[in-house]
Amino acid sequence: MVVVGSLTLAPSLPATALSASEAAATTLALPLSTTSEIRAETVGVQSVALAGYDGATIVRDGYSAEAAPPPPAPVAEVAAPVAAAAPAAAVGGSVRWPFPQAVRIxxxxxxxSAPCAGCSSVHDGLxxxxxxxxxxxxxxxxxxxxxxxxxxxxGAYVEIESVVDGQTxxxxxxxMQLGSRGVSVGESVTAGQLVGLVGSTGQATGPHLHLELFYADGVRFDPDAWLTQHAG
Incomplete structure (x- = not known):
């Protein structure tokens, strides 16, 4: 009878009436992974709440993490210096001096004053x-x-007819030197093209170019002033 009574009373104990050792065993029996996940989630929530998160800096317990800086701006390609182009040959009515460099007048x-016997006292050219x-x-x-x-x-000479500013x-x-003429009658020439070489043929006291300019009326005018106006 005593044995039967004991067996009868055992199932009637409430589920919570476990001993302290049994409760501790139950707590320790929780999987480690579950405990880690709970702690990680708790830390994450606290970090955001403490930082006052502004999208750039997270601060917690005296540590900080800076947001990644923007990528550096691409370096602009610098073109290699280009040498200045040489001036194009004068065409289409351009005017230039007969020599590329400055010369003595x-x-x-x-x-x-006539420089020689037979030389004119009125100089028609330059x-x-x-x-x-x-x-x-x-x-x-x-x-x-x-x-x-x-x-x-x-002496040896050449005449070239041009149209400049609508005037012939x-x-x-x-x-010029004998045999140095580089052009023939009827030939079209361009500004700067070789006409001949400086000489002293004809009525001359030494090697030089005698340049005359005139319009259709044949009246000579100052080549220096005209070239300065049209060729600079």
């Missing part, structure tokens, strides 16, 4: 001393109307 346009044998260039595009080695007082202008290049 030995005699200007207008009245003068005498330019570029040196014996220097290359003479056409002052403008045009057409050759005279080219001869037998020009009397002019003729340039006469005199006292």
């Amino acid at each position: 030995s005699d200007g346009f207008g009245p003068r 005498d330019m001393n570029a040196g014996d044998g220097a290359s003479i260039g056409s002052i403008a595009d045009g057409v050759v109307i005279t080219s001869t080695d037998d020009g009397g007082g002019y 202008v003729t340039a006469l290049y005199a006292h």
Whole structure:
């Protein structure tokens, strides 16, 4: 009877009436992974709440984590320096001086003391001393109307007719070296093209270019002033 009573009372004990040792065993029996997840979630929530998260910096317990800086701006490609282009050849009525460099003017346009017997006291052109044998260039595009080695007082000379600013202008290049003329009658030339070489043929006291300019009326005018206006 005693045994039967004991067996009867055992199932009637409440589920919570476990001993302290049994309760501890039950708590320790929880899987470790479950405990870690609970702690991780708790720390994450506390971190956000304490930081006052502003999207850039998270601060907790004296530590900080800076947001990643933006990527550096791409470096602009720098083009290699380009050398300045050489000026294009003068075409289409461009005007230039007969020599590419500055030269000495030995005699200007207008009245003068005659430099030699038979030389005129009224100078119809401009005498330019570029040196014996220097290359003479056409002052403008045009057409050759005279080219001869037998020009009397002019010696070997060439005439080139051009149209500048709507006006027909003729340039006469005199006292050139014999056989140095580089153009023929009827030939079209461009500004800067070789006309001939500086010489002292005809009525000349030494090697120089005698340059004359005139319009259709044949009246000579100052080449220095005209070239300064049109060629600079």
